[in-house]
Amino acid sequence: MTTTPITTTPTPPSSSTEMVTVTIDGKTQQFPKGTVLLEACNQMGAGVPFFCYHPGLTSPAVCRQCLVDVKGQPKPVPSCYTPVADKMEVMTKSPRALDVRRQMLEFTLVNHPIDCPICDKAGECLLQKHYFDWDAKLARNDGIKIKKAKVVDIGPRIVLDQERCILCTRCIRVCDEVAKTHQLEMADRGDHEILTTAPGHKLDNPYSLNTVDVCPVGALTSKDFRFEMRVWELYTTPSICPGCATGCNIEVHHSRGKIQRLVPRQNDQVNEHWMCDEGRLTYKRVHAERLAAPMSGGAPVDWDEALDDAGRVLRAALDAGSAGVGVVMNAQSTNEDLYALARLTFDHLGLGKAYLAGLDQGWSDDILVSADKNPNTAGAMAIGAGRLRTLLDLANDLKSGALHTLLVVGTHGVIGKDGAAGALPLDRLTTLVVIGTHRDEVSAAAKVALPLCEWAESDGTFTNRLGMVQRVRAAVPPAGDSLPGWEILSHLARKLGATMEFTEAKTVFAEAKQKLPFMKDAEWGRPLLPVQLRFAGSRG
Amino acid sequence: MAVGVKVVNRPGSLGQQAYLPAIAEGLGVTFRHFVKNFFGNVTGQRKKTDIATIEYPEEKKAYPERNRGLHRLMLRDDGQVRCVACMMCPTVCPAHCITIVPEEAPDGRIEKRPMIFEIDELRCVVCGLCVEACPCDAIRMDTLDHAKPTYRRGDAILDKEELMSRGVRSTAVQGGVGAFWREQVAGQPQTPASGEVVPAGAPHGPTPLRDHGHK
Numbered sequence: 001m002t003t004t005p006i007t008t009t010p011t012p013p014s015s016s017t018e019m020v021t022v023t024i025d026g027k028t029q030q031f032p033k034g035t036v037l038l039e040a041c042n043q044m045g046a047g048v049p050f051f052c053y054h055p056g057l058t059s060p061a062v063c064r065q066c067l068v069d070v071k072g073q074p075k076p077v078p079s080c081y082t083p084v085a086d087k088m089e090v091m092t093k094s095p096r097a098l099d100v101r102r103q104m105l106e107f108t109l110v111n112h113p114i115d116c117p118i119c120d121k122a123g124e125c126l127l128q129k130h131y132f133d134w135d136a137k138l139a140r141n142d143g144i145k146i147k148k149a150k151v152v153d154i155g156p157r158i159v160l161d162q163e164r165c166i167l168c169t170r171c172i173r174v175c176d177e178v179a180k181t182h183q184l185e186m187a188d189r190g191d192h193e194i195l196t197t198a199p200g201h202k203l204d205n206p207y208s209l210n211t212v213d214v215c216p217v218g219a220l221t222s223k224d225f226r227f228e229m230r231v232w233e234l235y236t237t238p239s240i241c242p243g244c245a246t247g248c249n250i251e252v253h254h255s256r257g258k259i260q261r262l263v264p265r266q267n268d269q270v271n272e273h274w275m276c277d278e279g280r281l282t283y284k285r286v287h288a289e290r291l292a293a294p295m296s297g298g299a300p301v302d303w304d305e306a307l308d309d310a311g312r313v314l315r316a317a318l319d320a321g322s323a324g325v326g327v328v329m330n331a332q333s334t335n336e337d338l339y340a341l342a343r344l345t346f347d348h349l350g351l352g353k354a355y356l357a358g359l360d361q362g363w364s365d366d367i368l369v370s371a372d373k374n375p376n377t378a379g380a381m382a383i384g385a386g387r388l389r390t391l392l393d394l395a396n397d398l399k400s401g402a403l404h405t406l407l408v409v410g411t412h413g414v415i416g417k418d419g420a421a422g423a424l425p426l427d428r429l430t431t432l433v434v435i436g437t438h439r440d441e442v443s444a445a446a447k448v449a450l451p452l453c454e455w456a457e458s459d460g461t462f463t464n465r466l467g468m469v470q471r472v473r474a475a476v477p478p479a480g481d482s483l484p485g486w487e488i489l490s491h492l493a494r495k496l497g498a499t500m501e502f503t504e505a506k507t508v509f510a511e512a513k514q515k516l517p518f519m520k521d522a523e524w525g526r527p528l529l530p531v532q533l534r535f536a537g538s539r540g
Numbered sequence: 541m542a543v544g545v546k547v548v549n550r551p552g553s554l555g556q557q558a559y560l561p562a563i564a565e566g567l568g569v570t571f572r573h574f575v576k577n578f579f580g581n582v583t584g585q586r587k588k589t590d591i592a593t594i595e596y597p598e599e600k601k602a603y604p605e606r607n608r609g610l611h612r613l614m615l616r617d618d619g620q621v622r623c624v625a626c627m628m629c630p631t632v633c634p635a636h637c638i639t640i641v642p643e644e645a646p647d648g649r650i651e652k653r654p655m656i657f658e659i660d661e662l663r664c665v666v667c668g669l670c671v672e673a674c675p676c677d678a679i680r681m682d683t684l685d686h687a688k689p690t691y692r693r694g695d696a697i698l699d700k701e702e703l704m705s706r707g708v709r710s711t712a713v714q715g716g717v718g719a720f721w722r723e724q725v726a727g728q729p730q731t732p733a734s735g736e737v738v739p740a741g742a743p744h745g746p747t748p749l750r751d752h753g754h755k
């Protein structure tokens with residue numbers, strides 16, 4: 001399942017969990033003891049509406065939108081707060097249940113501004129969905145609505161609209177339970193109740209954008225995505241966040257070949273329902289300063305010519321002495337690109353070592369963020385298998401003059417912001433061939449530079465810090481003439497007289513899976529077309 | 541089998557069978573119309589003639605009141621554009637002829653407005669769906685005018701300023717405080733005591749949330 005929190009994945013019945021028998025709308029089914037009644041109802045397709053319940057958070061049962069009738073109970077019960085019990089008989093569509101839910105919805109809408117035309121949530125709003133599903137009637141309220149503050153700047157990444165807030169407290173619980181910072185709270189009472197920041201605080205925790213995802217309405221909106229797009233114009237492709245070694249599962253939301261936002265995708269083993277704010281902005285680099293065409297001697301050329309040139313200079317360098325030839329791998333590359341590069345470097349060219357580049361270490365916490373800012377360090381280490389050297393070694397080898405030729409595949413972090421990498425004396429080289437994504441110092445210094453697909457433009461897998469091999473999918477078309485790494489490397493290998501016939505990323509994966517023990521349980525998954533959010537129901 | 545011959549008697553009188561009188565009669569009708577229209581035109585009595593064509597462009601035909609013509613963008617009381625860039629019209633437009641780039645409005649009252657609003661009148665199929673979709677009475681096609689011929693295709697793309705130049709202040713109330721429900725729904729069944737009564741345009745139960753198909 002995806003981020004849609006309507007139900008968690010049904011727990012497969014196992015012999016160890018005690019099962020209870022529940023009858024919901026006349027259908028009887030077994031559920032593990034302790035299942036929330038709301039989940040049980042919705043797994044049976046009852047579609048019980050809810051606002052304050054979220055499978056990743058605790059349940060305060062404040063919105064009363066999930067009321068259902070349970071036989072033997074004097075009043076309707078909030079299903080999000082009731083565990084299933086044996087022989088329970090539930091009526092989700094009894095006249096009384098329907099009526100109380102409709103009245104709760106009407107009550108929620110009494111002071112709602114209904115400014116859907118300018119609300120970023122329109123199209124994935126739970127309030128819209130429940131209204132159309134269960135009520136769809138004209139307002140009966142002709143009183144004056146209570147006015148509250150509209151464009152409230154409550155943090156560096158988020159804008160609050162207090163009128164739209166339906167007081168479900170999901171965002172407060174995200175701060176309390178996920179980010180572990182109490183930055184949001186309710187103030188005032190009755191129909192003057194508002195969501196606000198705690199005195200002296202801003203909503204600035206590193207997980208703050210999750211509040212935008214969980215907000216069932218458009219009260220919290222992301223400044224980055226604000227007014228960019230209506231959500232129904234977006235297409236979604238599942239992928240993995242390239243921001244750090246955690247490998248949060250994400251959905252890439254894109255439109256007309258541009259990524260518009262990244263949102264988390266549920267994976268209980270990695271990121272549950274969440275991702276960090278920094279990770280959400282990693283998409284920016286996909287559309288910034290890209291190397292769009294193959295360059296040879298500083299001028300754009302076509303692929304054939306560029307590959308010929310690259311092959312020729314590398315061949316000449318190898319003939320002059322392969323000890324002076326170095327290869328730089330990158331921990332930002334997919335397993336497939338790294339595998340193809342490893343085959344070229346170690347098997348075909350017979351080099352004994354390669355250097356591993358990657359972004360510098362950064363901050364970390366014990367929630368999601370890891371200090372290693374590269375998504376595939378684990379994969380690179382496993383593929384390099386003891387033959388990898390650091391950038392510091394590279395700097396030393398360059399200074400000592402041991403290297404005259406360098407092939408760099410992936411330029412992220414090769415010239416770091418500081419430290420040893422920043423001091424790389426690339427001008428000592430006679431030949432520099434770069435396969436890179438961006439127009440940066442490294443590709444500018446290259447004799448031949450070949451444009452490489454970014455993470456969101458090619459298919460492959462990343463290995464996260466837990467050793468899980470997770471699938472990355474191409475979401476947007478490659479920038480300019482860029483090609484995936486494995487493809488460029490197979491062309492280059494042919495120019496160097498080696499045979500490496502990969503036809504698609506999947507064949508690289510299949511071969512790597514056979515050869516590399518850490519990938520033996522990895523799955524490629526079935527091919528997917530991007531789904532338009534317009535037809536995907538509410539993400540809420 | 542022997543082939544027989546069947547003699548068919550021609551119908552009508554000798555006069556009909558000769559055709560000539562009918563030809564003369566037809567020419568007579570033509571001549572009568574010619575005389576009437578020709579002299580009617582010369583004497584300025586055109587209205588009384590049978591001529592259905594008009595002498596466009598000197599003479600123009602009045603369009604019916606609900607004709608769908610060239611678009612225009614309506615204005616707020618303060619002269620700003622009414623459109624809030626909600627993207628309903630480009631979403632519904634079957635010809636993909638509306639391009640809107642939204643921006644945040646600086647005055648904070650309305651929040652959102654179009655920075656760019658363009659309609660390609662060459663692509664427009666004049667279906668009027670954009671007008672139906674607009675929740676703000678911002679876009680209308682009631683100009684009783686139609687897209688002008690242009691020398692270059694680009695000239696048929698109307699921008700925000702041009703569309704607003706035809707706009708006037710709209711009288712529709714903004715902010716959802718329109719007609720009161722009591723007048724609108726008089727006679728319609730309201731929230732039923734039991735769940736069974738489902739009045740027109742009413743709830744249809746849960747739409748299943750689609751699995752995005754991703755695992």
Ligand code: SF4
Pocket residue numbers: 164165166167168169170171172195211214215216217219220
């Ligand atoms: S801002 Fe959104 S998530 Fe927070 S309480 Fe209001 S409706 Fe709920």
Ligand code: SF4
Pocket residue numbers: 117622623624625626627628629630640670673674675676677678679
């Ligand atoms: S539907 Fe109306 S308000 Fe919405 S974008 Fe079109 S013209 Fe603007």
Ligand code: FES
Pocket residue numbers: 049050051052053060061062063064065066067078079080081
């Ligand atoms: S979802 Fe059950 S009370 Fe809010």
